[in-house]
Structures are given as C-alpha cells and as structure tokens.
Amino acid sequence: MTSLTKFNLRDRFGDWWDGTSLIQRAIFRVCLIAIFFGLPFLNNPIIDTPNTSFESVLFYPLVMFAVMAVGLNVVVGKSGILDLGYVAFFAIGAYTQAIFGLHTELNFWIVLLLGMAFAMFAGILLGVPALRLRGDYLAIITLGFGEIVRIIAVNTEAIGGAAGLTGIPSPPPIFGVEFSVQDVRPYYWLTLTLLLLILWGIIRLSHRKPGRAWEAIREDEDVAAFMGVETFKYKLWAFVIGGAIGGAAGVIYASQILSIEPALFTLNVSIMILACVVFGGMGNIWGVMFGAVLLGYLPEKLRFLSDVRILIFGVLMVVMMNLRPNGLIPRKKREVISEKIK
Amino acid sequence: MDFSILVSEFASLTFDGIVVGAIYALVALGYTLVYGVLRLINFAHSEIFMIGTMACYGVTLLLGISTDADPLVTTSFVLLFSLIVVMAALASGASAVVLEFVAYRRLRKMQASRLSSLISAIGASFFLTELFRILTDSRNIAFPRLIDKEPLFVFSSAYVTADKLFVIVGAAVLFYILNRVINHSKLGLGIRAVSQDETTSVLMGVNVNRVVSLTFLIGGILAGAGSAFYMVFYETTKANVGFLVGVSAFTAAVLGGIGNVRGALVGSFVLGLIQQYSSAVLGYNWRDVVTFVILVLVLLVKPTGLLGEALQRARV
C-alpha cells in the first residue's frame, strides 16, 4: 500500500523538465500540440472505440471533459470549494447557443461570448449568497442549483420543455474549414484551441497572486484572511471562471450536437467531471486533464464499462479519497532548492 | 397559481402532509444523528433508505405475494407488515454500518479534510444508486397492496385510510422508542457526549468508534422503517428514489435545525405540509423546486434552522 501512495509520476517528468532549456521546452510544447491536433487522423484499431467513431469520442467526451475538468478544477481543486452543480453552467451555455442560434442571426462568436457571460452571471448569482456558507452546505446548494436549472428547463415550454430544442446551427467556417454534421473534427479542433487558451490563462493565474490566493483559501481559509487575502472575492472569481469555462464548452457542444434536451444535463454529468478532478489530482491541471481523458476514454473503449460507468466513478471516488486523497498525480509541488521568478 | 384547491382540500392536504412528514422524519433523523456525531452530511443516507425499499419488495417477492393479490385482513397485515419493517430496518441498518466502515472510517482516522469525506460520501451514494439501477434494470418496482385503502372515515376533505393511520401510529411508536434510547440509555448518553465534545468523550472512556457505528445503525434502522411505511403508502420504488426523498428529508432536518432531534421532527412535518400546500397551488411539477428553494433559503437566512441550534452543537 505504501508503494501505491508514494509513486509519483510528476516528479519523474519534473526532473527531466528542469533540465531542459527554453528552446527545448518550446519544441516540446509545439510537438505536443501538434500531436493532439493530429489525433483525429490516427487510424489505429488499437485505439478505436467500438460504438462511436474515435473522432467523435475525441470531441465528446474527451476534449469536452478536459475543458470542463479544467474549469471545475479551479473551483474544487484549486480553491477547495465543492461544487456539485457544475453541469448547470454547461447547460446554460448550450441553451444560449440553442436559443440565440435558432431565434437570432447573431454571429456564433458573439453567442459564444454571450453563453460565457450568462454562465458567469449565474456563477455570481449562485456564489454571492452561497459562498458565505461552510463546505457541506455550499455543496448541497450547488447541487440544488444544478437540479433547479434542469427542472426549470424541463418545465419551461418556451425553451422546449422536456423535449428540448432542435435544429441548432453550426458555427460558421473558420479558415475555410466547414462545420458540418458529417465531420466532427473541426469541432474537436475548435474545442482543443479553446482548451489551449484556457490553459494559458489558468496557468498564468496560478503562478501569480490569484493562484496563491486560491490555494491559501483551500489550505486554510481563516488563516488566508488573517494574511490579507480577500477570500470572498477570490472564491467568487473561482466560481465565475469555472462558470465561464463550462458555459463556453456548452455553446460549442450544442452547436455540434444540433439538438439538446434537459436530460443531457443531469447530476451525473457533474459527478463525472468531479470524478475527473478527484481522480486526476485536485488542483493539478495536468492531472485533471489526464483524469478526464482516462475516465472519458475507457468507458468508450471498453463498452461493458460504459454501462457501469457511474458505478465505477462512484467506487473510484471512495477509493481515491481513502487511499490517495491527493489524486493519481498529486498537486505536490516540485521541490526545487531555489525558486526563480518566472 | 390556483388557491381554490388549497382551500377546498385543506384538510386532506394537511392530513397527507402529516403522513408524508412522518416518513420524512424517520429518514431525517438519520441525517441529523450522524451529523451530530460526525459533523458530516451522510450523502449516501438516501441510498440507505432506497435499500430499505428494495428489501421490502424483496420480502414480498420471497413470500410470493403478487401485486394482484387481494389486500389482507388486518391481523395478517399487521404480522406481515411487522416482518417487512424488521427486514427493511435490518437491511438498512446493516448497510449503514458497512457504509460507515468502508467510506468514512478511514478518513476519520486520517483526520482528512471535510472535502474528502464529502467526496467519498458522494461516491458511495452514486455507487449504490447505480448498483441498484443495474440490478432493477432501471425499472419502477411495484409493491403489492397489502392493506385495503378504502377510507375508514372522512374528516372534512380528508380521506382517512388505514395505511395513513398506520404510518402515523408506527412513526409515533418509533419516535418514542428513539427518545427512550437517546435520553435514557447508555448508548444515548454516548451519542450525546460525542455530539457535544468528541475529545472529552474519548478521555471519559467513550468508545467513539462504537458510538459512531451504532449511530449509523440507528439512523439506518429508522430509515429502513421509514422505507416500509413509504412502500405501504406509495406502493412503488426505483433505484433513484433515494434522491428526492433524501433531499426532502435533508431539507427537513436543516429546516428544523441539523443535529437536533426535535428539530428533525418539527422540520419534517412543516416541510410535509409545505410540500402539500405548494403542490396544490403551483402544481405537482414544482414541488421539488420548492423543496430546494426552502433548503437554500434556510441555509442563507437562518442556517441554524427553526429550533435555532448553534451549528456546532447537537442536542437531542
């Protein structure tokens, strides 16, 4: 059991990374990005998924989960706020694309920003009252919030009720690449680009004051306040950022899937994203993406797993918390003797 | 919004509210007792309830009682019902003890963060729901009608039927027994001691692990009994029945004051009534939203609930 808890992937990679130069790092990053963009062209029976095309799986759940896991990570992993209603932001984004796409001529990019704005607003609406509460109560309220959004969607005929909305338009062509029903790859690339932008932003914030503030809040919120951290402001920011990311994902999702209904946005989705964050290592951005990919891919690859997916996620959460509370790739920092200003 | 039904059916809604409240109370007590000793919201308690309902169904299955069978004569009903209550209570109680041991005990020893315990609880909750969803093939499980539901008498608009009376009487008996245990037994003393101050309890020789296990057991037994009443009343269950009943019961516990046994009772009846009245006015669809809204409002406005216990204390 001890060897299980001590094995640390991060340190192995970190050791190598510290030895590299700036040029080497740039090359590494470019190659990595290229690989991910090239994944849809991979035509290999070993990685192929039985029921759906690999490309389709790449889009949903893989890169979608990765985006949402990064978003939820800011809230749960970095700041220590347990949010059980994350799917609500995803739903708000999706419905924004559906409603504005169907009833207005607004440009897709504007709708994307609108979706994010609505989700952020929802984050504020929820956060301002709820973030004053202690952890367990906050968790319950977020769960209630997620459910309320779904139930409202079911009960409101104006936005489709239980049947939902169909005929959602796709994004306009970018650089000549068409977004159509037959080809899921442009959606994948679009979301991947979004993910890269988000990663850039989050990593920037993490290495600076906001990152420190969030971690301090997670470690000991009272003491953080004693040390001058504006805890409420930063908790709210975490919520809002998480919301914006979820909303953006929802907009793109709706534009690909063409029809949405409330049943797509259940508590299960919130739990799945949470499982990715928990499994991958709370607060660790690479870990949660790894968790998202693993937990998204395996049930698709091994179809029998798909039916018991939630079952396994449940067990996973219990097991992870009991055996490896810091995740598979913990957020343990690199212990370097001297810290340089980045 | 239609107030006419509220007025014309007031007695019926009130009576039903009390019946539903009694069922909620039995489940709510589990939340509140565990919260008292562990300061933990046992998310999976709703599944403990669900397991009870499945056990009830299992008993009828084993005894070969089909859903078409005629309702029973009173004496046979009482015997059968007692058996069902006992089996459900055992099933739920045992599940609760196992749950504590598997999902929470180690975290308690490690003095893990609250976040970790919550996540473990959620994982357990989802595991159990999914397990039973698979076992029941996502079906709604029908429960045979064991007792004749013809109204015994009518009071204003209220149809007083035997099953509703049973629920109320049965719940009252259980509350009485619980009160004896909490306030007049050594175990109850242990529970109250640990709820107030765990460290001192340990120093005074209280076996905290045992108290915790037994608290889970009691909560499970009550939920199991509640599930039996639920089955006789609603005559149906499914794998995720725990979610909505659990949310209502939890809201009731918070409304009354989490950690406070009397609060769980008061909150349950108040919530039961509110649910009935609001269903009449707003329509059944909005019932769960109303429950959530009440939960959110209570937590924001008066987190200590109606009976105003300080969040850090538990009194029984």
Next chain:
Amino acid sequence: MSQKLLEINNLTIRFGGVTALNDVSIHVSQGEIAALIGPNGAGKTTVFNVVTGYYAPTSGSFSLSGEKLVGKRPHVIARNGLARTFQNIRLFGDMTALENVATAADGLNKSGLVGSLFGLPRSRRDERVSREKAESLLRFIGLEHRAGQLARNLPYGDQRRLEIARALALDPKVLLLDEPAAGFNPQEKVELGQLIRKIRDKGHAVLLIEHDMSLVMNVSDRVMVLDFGNKIADGKPKEIQNDQRVIDAYLGVSDHDA
C-alpha cells in the same frame, strides 16, 4: 513616551455564559516588545482573535495608530498593520515556503485577476515586489534554503519561523506572536529571543504570548498579565515577577531566578 500603536480599551467578550475577557485594557507602543502572560484559559489568544477581527467583542474597542478597527474584517485589519502567528502552527501546508510568505505579501497590493492575466504593468510590478519581499524575508529569518520546499515538509522549528516570516510580509505595525517558543529547546529559545529583538529593531512592535518565563523576562520591555479574563498586572518584567497577585495566580515561587 513613545507613541501608542495598538490600543485596546475596555474589551469585553462573552461566549454564551462564559466571560472570556472582562474590561481588558492593553496597549503596545512603538518600538516596544510587550508580553501577555497568564494561565491557560486566561483569555490571551482570545485577545488576538478579537483584535484580528475573528471575534466581535461584546463591548469595548481597539485601534491601531488611532484608527478604529472594531467591526473590520480580518483581511482589512491585516492590511492595516496587524499580523499574527498561531498557537498551533497553521501554515499553508501544500504551498512552498516562498509561496506562503508571498501570499501574505500579496495582501498589501491591489492587483487583481485581470491584471495578473493580461500582464498589466502594475500587476507585473506587484508580482515582482511580492516575490522579492518573500525572498528577502526568508533570508532575514534564515530560511532561504527552504524556499522551494512544501511548508508541511519543513522541520518543526523552521515551520514556526516560517509563520513569523509570513506575518512579517504584511509590514505589520504590531506583530502578534502566539506562543512562538512552544516546543523549542533552550538554545532555540535564545535564538528566538534574538530574532524578536531583530524584528523590533527592524521597526515592528511585538506583542508576545508566551509561557516560557525566561524568554519573556529576557526579551520584553513590558509584561501584562491576564487571569480569568481580567488584566491583573502591567509593568516591567522585574515588577511583574515580584507582584504578589501575579505570583498567586500564575508564577508561583521559583527555586531559582528566572
């Protein structure tokens, strides 16, 4: 007479039926190292908790350099020049030593998320200032070789000193130390005394809660004594040692000179 920095006037706080502090008036002046002593449960840490905004007093007031602080939130009070350490070490365990101190240093600047994200000039400057300040404080306290280590992996003595460095990052007018010598051996206590003097010489007044009498008597300019929520003495160390009430309540008669 040097200027009074921290002034606590007639502070009373009741928790339910218990009066934790009863009409307590305390002050700390500029350039002073003051100590707060008394038996356990006397209310010493409660004073810290009230004055840093964690508890609201039942009555009474307190101010820093004349500015009233009652009712202000903890992070506001921290930014206004009152920083503390804790009886049970409360570091940000999964953050490095440098990050722990930098977080407190951040408290003094007004940069926000937008600035950090887009690399606005003020934010970049604030970031550099925070890090440099954290590095220099670690050097001041002798922990620069631990900068990149996680706080929870540091040895006990280093953790205590890191807490002090973290509090200093707020440029406090008065530094509140809550039993900083707990668990130290005599040599470490001597070094701690020297550190406290260095801190005072750097321009921070110090209010110290301590049980180790030799440390208190050696390092303090003034000693205040609490007993059951009441202040029973206030004076120079030698006076306190000979005060009968204090001896009865707390010090007892020692076999050797403190």
